[in-house]
Amino acid sequence: MALYVQKFGGTSVGSLERIEAVADRIARASRSGDKIVVVLSAMAGETNRLLNLAHSVAAEPDPRELDMLVSTGEQISISLMAMALHKRGISAQAILGDQAQILTNDHHGKARIQHVATDNLNNLLGLGIIPIVAGFQGRSESGQLTTLGRGGSDTTAVAIAAALKADECQIYTDVDGVYTTDPRVEPKARKMDFITFEEMMELSSLGAKVLQIRSVEYAGRYNVPLRVLSSFGDGEGTLIMYDQNSDKVPLVSGIAFNRDEASLTLVGVPDEANVAAQILTPISDSGIDVDMIVHTTTVAGCADFTFTVHRNDFSQAKALLSPVAKKLGAQHVKSDNGLCKVSVVGVGMKNHSGVASRMFQTLGQEGISVQLISTSEIKISVAIEEKYLELAVRSLHSAFDLAEKT
Amino acid sequence: MALYVQKFGGTSVGSLERIEAVADRIARASRSGDKIVVVLSAMAGETNRLLNLAHSVAAEPDPRELDMLVSTGEQISISLMAMALHKRGISAQAILGDQAQILTNDHHGKARIQHVATDNLNNLLGLGIIPIVAGFQGRSESGQLTTLGRGGSDTTAVAIAAALKADECQIYTDVDGVYTTDPRVEPKARKMDFITFEEMMELSSLGAKVLQIRSVEYAGRYNVPLRVLSSFGDGEGTLIMYDQNSDKVPLVSGIAFNRDEASLTLVGVPDEANVAAQILTPISDSGIDVDMIVHTTTVAGCADFTFTVHRNDFSQAKALLSPVAKKLGAQHVKSDNGLCKVSVVGVGMKNHSGVASRMFQTLGQEGISVQLISTSEIKISVAIEEKYLELAVRSLHSAFDLAEKT
Incomplete structure (x- = not known):
């Protein structure tokens, strides 16, 4: 029995139909006997809607208040996902950043995770309940709600996977893996089955915008195997981990x-x-x-x-x-x-x-x-x-x- | 120097324009030297939008998850209000139910407030910061996010006023006070300057839907003077408190x-x-x-x-x-x-x-x-x-x- 952290991005939960499709996928994974922790982004478009509201009120909104505003996006998607899983007979609970014990520093809008305590999540897993965790958010030591900055849900997923010593952190997205180059430029581009953390860092910083660079860095530091795969298809995606046998690595990835x-x-x-x-x-x-x-x-x-x-x-x-x-x-x-x-x-x-x-x-x-x-x-x-x-x-x-x- | 808890309902913060108008009012009250704690409802329509989302996903959504979903409405309005006050040079912070230390029982969807600790709110007031508290929500002892049921923002305001021993709990709404009857039925209906808790309880339960009955009951129990007034006009509204001189009370109110x-x-x-x-x-x-x-x-x-x-x-x-x-x-x-x-x-x-x-x-x-x-x-x-x-x-x-x- 494996433990997987599965993260679904904004387009994967961008509509009620897509939330239902992702719920099907989580339900299947859960029924296979594996333990699952789910991390979600806000529904696509929601964060921008909230930012627009803020900027209608103030040209430069206070970062503390902005965090409180935009973090509602994830709170909505996790609640809806928990409901969709209940409908499928799956035990699940929507869990806020602070309920998942994600402790950050107090740099509002770009907070860094300092510690993830696992009591609550392990407790839920022990009861057979799937935690549906709000990505992108945490709490500082002084009790302030913080956000990790754009794309921070990937970091949430990796941090939870590291804390729980999960077998894999799976990042579900709208592409089916990491390619040798952008297929829109070179149709012969090939999906890679495997890539090292170092390569992924260079590729993501250079524009292959599949994963947030900070989450790759974090996964590398804590040696969490990271898998990028499609939330729509059924492929194996691309596994990102440390190089296991350096004899066979290609010169250029x-x-x-x-x-x-x-x-x-x-x-x-x-x-x-x-x-x-x-x-x-x-x-x-x-x-x-x-x-x-x-x-x-x-x-x-x-x-x-x-x-x-x-x-x-x-x-x-x-x-x-x-x-x-x-x-x-x-x-x-x-x-x-x-x-x-x-x-x-x-x-x-x-x-x-x-x-x-x-x-x-x-x-x-x-x-x-x-x-x-x-x-x-x-x-x-x-x-x-x-x-x-x-x-x-x-x-x-x-x-x-x-x-x-x- | 008096301490007022001011609660603004959904129509009072129903658009960005109205949020700005309420911010003007709060700024004026604050500049007059009084200490203010603000409690807000969700922007009008938002709670229904969220409920519709939930019911699109599940016929009978789990009350725990529903609480997590609908409580985002207040989180949005308090964040925007804090930003609007900053723009006016007023120190303010959006405060979630649990940050305001509103402890409830765990009856999701209709939780009762069990205790309000005042450390955080008093700390902010001492620093000259106006707390903008999310109405309608709290946390249970086990760390679950709860809601007090519809209209619960009134109860939040009264509970905070009681805990802080505020001079008055002011409920701003879209009417300018409590009337002898519905003016749409009897144009000669008169706004009352004063009414007792008992009368208000009977009137609100009977359909003069100005105040939630539970909040009137709560105010009565803790003897918190309650004032209903318009968030658009400048009148004195109607003060609800215990009868001070029972000789002069009218037979029928x-x-x-x-x-x-x-x-x-x-x-x-x-x-x-x-x-x-x-x-x-x-x-x-x-x-x-x-x-x-x-x-x-x-x-x-x-x-x-x-x-x-x-x-x-x-x-x-x-x-x-x-x-x-x-x-x-x-x-x-x-x-x-x-x-x-x-x-x-x-x-x-x-x-x-x-x-x-x-x-x-x-x-x-x-x-x-x-x-x-x-x-x-x-x-x-x-x-x-x-x-x-x-x-x-x-x-x-x-x-x-x-x-x-x-």
Whole structure:
């Protein structure tokens, strides 16, 4: 008899019909004899409806009150799911974050889980009752209702799975697993049966938005096997866990990409240690995320400094740069807001330097020039002109032999 | 400096515009230097929306899960109100039932408040923060979220006022006070400045649906002065408290009425002690409320037994009676589903027998025949044909001199 934590996202419980379908699935799993804990998101659209209400009242609603408002979304979906299970003769109880003893810090709107006590959940499981837990919410030590930020229901599920030492944390979503790349770009993309936590971290942060990165990090830290699967189909999905036999891992597991990138370059700034900080501080102080950063010494004592931001932040970042450029005596600011980022990811590349050369060779053969490069242990990213995105993804997918074997 | 508990009902917070208007009112009260605790209902319509959701999922939703579902309505209104007050520079915090330490028994859907601890609320008041408390909800000792039943927000307000020893519990509603009768029936109806708890209990149970009867009972028991006033206007409303100088009280304070009554009479049943129980047990076992009950001995050992029910329950009650009638050897069952009930209410009538005679004289002069009579210490009710309702109310209103003095 196994213990599974099953998390269903907003689209999976987006209507009463879908709630009924998910109830069927939970009832089947329960009747098979396994123990189940369910974690739910709000019905799709509900959180946005509540946020709109808040913003109609106040331009910048207090985060404490916003937490209290938006957490009602999950409270509604868990109550309805418990009712749908009762109708099927299944014992179930809707459980709020604090009833599930999810203790967080007090950073409203982006609280972190500090501890999950298991008394209440184990008690219910012992009585044969399925706990239907509200995702995304917890309570702080001072008794305040908190939320974990968007997508936080995944984190709730993983934290509960870790605390209960569940056999698997199953994230039901509207895709049937993690793919080698986006099938809308490369129809030959293949669903992976298995992927490591490290690879999933790189893939999810790079735009394969199947799982919240924080929940993957959490699952990795507590070694909770994580499975992504479809709430509509019957496949096995993709299992995310630590690499069990590193001999057989492929060099490259997947190709990720981000559209809508923009780059900014300060040409001819002093080649000094504190220049990067002077350039980036005003950018990050304005809440703009910086992605790739490249620094190149051109002539002695002189350097070019380049970084990328999301295209939406491009104008603001450019405006923020101009006083800095003047102060640093830069020759000029070069900019390009027509870029994208393509990354190859794989734990196998740790021990193999050939990946980078094959990547550049492939792109070169297609006449795609690389504007920027950044690398990590298991990832190589390049910024290229956005018009080449699909071509780059498809040619890399093929070069690293990722398609379904026929 | 006074301490007021101010409760705003569903229509008072029924839209974002109304929430803003109520926030203005609370801000004014707060700036005047008084300490305020606010209790809110759900936005009008929201509770019904949630109930409809529940009933789409299950014909008879579990009361525990239903409590968790419908309590989100108040959670939404308190969060929005706190935001609206922040916008006005007022310190306020939305407070859930359990955060306000409202301990109830575990009768889901109709829980009773057992205790209100004041630590959290007093702490907030001490910090100059207005607590915006979710009405209608509490927590049981075992940590379950409970609701007090419809209209329970009034009870929440009174319970908090009692626990905090507030100077007044102010119930803001869409009427500007308690009237001598329904102004839609008698345009000369007069708003009362003052009424006793006992009178209000009789008036609210009889259909002047301004306040929940349970909250009036609670206020009376803990001697909390209760004021009903309009959330839209600026009047003083009606103050409900114990009679301070009983010399000046009027004989009759108001005329209440209920439409849609029906009567059922078993003619010729044995005049024995256990007959009433045999007749009424199947009725009450089916959840049908019985109102007036009259038992008349006709000839020796023989009696007629009459009771009234709401017209909606008439057919079911009649069907339930026929086996009982057969068993008791009744001659036949007489029924009338075209009745209404009119009551005169007033603490002054305790010491004055003339009220009944003036009432019957008045009705007789108008040619209205009385079908049934029931009396309590401060109330006389009659069942009459419904077509005479308006005439009866207006003539009694005039006979007891209740109209505004000009």
